[in-house]
Amino acid sequence: MKVGFIGFGEVASTLARGLMGEGVEVYTCLEGRSTRTRDLARSLAVQPCSNNHEMAGKVDIVLSAVTPSQAIFIARELGNVNGIYADLNNVSPLTVKEALEMVGKANTVDAAILGSVRKNGLKVKIIASGGAAEEFSQLNDYGMNIEVIGPDPGQASAIKMLRSAYTKGVSALLLESLYAAYQMGIDEEVLKYISQTEGPGFQESAASRMISSLYHARRRSEEMGEVVKMLSTETEPCMSRATLEFFKALDKKVAKLEKKPANIHQVFLELE
C-alpha cells in the first residue's frame, strides 16, 4: 500500500508515522514547506516528491490534510487523479463537495476526523462517506479506525461540523464563564458546583478543553467559520456565530502564544 499526503502538519505526520509502522510506503511533496516540516518528514524517512501531481501518480490513496482555507485551492491545483482521493480537512459539506468534484467523482472520499489525532494517533476515529469510502477503509488493515457511514460526499463533514458546533461552543462557554469567575475570585467554587451535576470527568475535560482552545484559537475560529457557513444556509445560528466571534477575539488576544498553557491558572493569566 502506498499513501501520499498533501500537507504535512500534525495530522499528516502523525498518520504517516503510524502507517509507516504498519509497512505502508508514505510520500509527500516538500517543495516550499517550512524547514521544520522538511526536517520532520526527513526524520520519518518519508519519500519526497517534487510536486503533488508526481506524488498522485505514484500512490494508491492521496490524503489531503491542509488548513480549511486551502482545501479547495489544493484540489483545484491537483485536478483529476487516478487513485483514491480523501479530503481529511475540517471543512463544511459544501466546501468538501466542491473540492472533491475537482479531483474526480467515484474515486473520492469525504473523511472527517472525530477526536484528537495527538492523543489517539493512527487509531483516531475517522468517519467516511463518498464513492470510494469503502476502498478507503482498507486502511483499517494498516491500523487505521475508519467507519464508512454512507455513499454521499458531505455526510461525514456535516456530522463532524455539527459535532464541532457543540464541542467548540462548550469550550467557548467554559472559557468565558470560568474566566469571569476567576476575575471575581470564585473560579474554583464555580468549577466545583458545575462538576457536581456534570459528573466525575468534568474538571479534567474542562481543563483540557480550555487549554487546547486557547492554544489553537486560530484553528478553532477557522473551523467555526466553516460551521457557520454550513448552518447559515438554513437558519441564523446564533450560538455558533457567537462561538466564531469568541474564537476570533481570542485569537487576536493570544496571537503570540508560544507555549501551550500547562493548567487552567495559566489560561487565566494569558487572558488577563
Add this chain to the structure above:
Amino acid sequence: MKVGFIGFGEVASTLARGLMGEGVEVYTCLEGRSTRTRDLARSLAVQPCSNNHEMAGKVDIVLSAVTPSQAIFIARELGNVNGIYADLNNVSPLTVKEALEMVGKANTVDAAILGSVRKNGLKVKIIASGGAAEEFSQLNDYGMNIEVIGPDPGQASAIKMLRSAYTKGVSALLLESLYAAYQMGIDEEVLKYISQTEGPGFQESAASRMISSLYHARRRSEEMGEVVKMLSTETEPCMSRATLEFFKALDKKVAKLEKKPANIHQVFLELE
C-alpha cells in the same frame, strides 16, 4: 420552627411540602394569587396570612421565591423584618444585594438553588452567603441541604449565575446544533458521535436539557438576562448574550407550549 414563603410557585410549594413533613409550620399570603396557587396552598394546609407584613411578624425565617423581575419589588414592599430573610430568587449579585438591603442587613441571606427542585425536592442543594447564612442553615435540621459558602451577600448568586451561564449555554448549543442536524436528517448520528467523547450519561442528560429548556424558555431567558447583566459590568459576554438571545427567540417561537415534550423528537417537532 416557623417559615413563611413569599411566592408559592414550584420552588416554594415543593419546599413547603417537604418542611411540613418535618414538622415545620409554614405560612404564606394568598391574597391576589391565582386560584390554582390558592387551591394548592389549601390542599397542603399551609397557614394563610392576609399580607406579607403580617406573615413576617409570625415566622422565624421568610423565604422569597418569586420571579427574577419581582425580587426587588417584593423586598421594597416588605421593608424591615425582624426574623431572617432569605432571597432564593435567580437574580444577579447586584439585584440580590439591592433586595436584601431593603429588608435589613445582618439578618439576611443570599440563597441560591443549584439543580432541580422538582427532581430533588427538599434535598436540593442550596448555597448560602450573607450575615444570617449560618442561622438559615438550621433548616438542615428539618431536611434541607444548605451549604454556607461565605459571609457576603452576592457570593452565592454569583456562583449560581456563572454556573447558569455554562449550563444554560450548553442547553442552547444542544438545541441549536441538534435541531440543525435533525433538519439535515443526521441528528441520531451527531448525537451518537458526540456521546462517544462526552461519556455514557450524555444522551440522557442532553435529552433532559433540551426538553426542559424548551418548556421553560421564558424562565431561561429571564435568568440569562440576569447573567448578562452581571457579566456585562466586566466585559462583553459574547456567549452568554447569544444564550440570552437564543432563549428569547425560543420563547417567542414556543410561547403557547402547553405540554412538556416527552422526548427529543417532540422537541424537534415543536421547533419546526
